[in-house]
Amino acid sequence: MRIALGSDHVGFDLKQLVKGWLAEDGIDVLDVGPESFDPTDDYTDFARRVAESVARGEADLGIAVCSTGQGSCMTANKVNGVRAALCNDIFSARMSKLHNDANVLCLGSSVVGALLAREIVATWLATSFTGEERHCRRIEKMARIESDREAPKQ
Numbered sequence: 001m002r003i004a005l006g007s008d009h010v011g012f013d014l015k016q017l018v019k020g021w022l023a024e025d026g027i028d029v030l031d032v033g034p035e036s037f038d039p040t041d042d043y044t045d046f047a048r049r050v051a052e053s054v055a056r057g058e059a060d061l062g063i064a065v066c067s068t069g070q071g072s073c074m075t076a077n078k079v080n081g082v083r084a085a086l087c088n089d090i091f092s093a094r095m096s097k098l099h100n101d102a103n104v105l106c107l108g109s110s111v112v113g114a115l116l117a118r119e120i121v122a123t124w125l126a127t128s129f130t131g132e133e134r135h136c137r138r139i140e141k142m143a144r145i146e147s148d149r150e151a152p153k154q
Helices: 012-024 041-053 069-075 090-098 114-126 133-150
Strands: 001-005 028-034 061-066 084-086 104-108
Touching: 001 041, 012 028, 012 061, 012 090, 012 114, 028 041, 041 061, 041 069, 041 104, 061 069, 069 084, 069 104, 084 090, 090 114, 104 114
Parallel strands: 001 028, 001 061, 061 104, 084 104
Antiparallel strands: none
């Protein structure tokens, strides 16, 4: 498994922790940046890199970290084929994969501490999509919304 990982400046320290945890678990990490703390690093740039890496198949899943997780989630969800979920608790992490087949996890470094973040990441990675018809139907509807967005409006 390969995971694309990125953050803004506020999420940088948590991104580095996540990178270490993933490495400890033998997971290949595609670090899309930043490489160091820089207050000019914007969540939009790195969340987009994470999402596009997943959408292109360069990574199986992605994790984006910013201060609240909100901006990274909003940005990642602009990329076709990405189902990003903001998960600041374990239940949301589990359900985002189980029912929604989320392929990008967004975390708020100012919202969750390191211990909770580690549990969220572990839960998210350990949870598989159910594949139940009702959930597949809903995911297909999401994909159709993306297609509609791509089509020129008359």
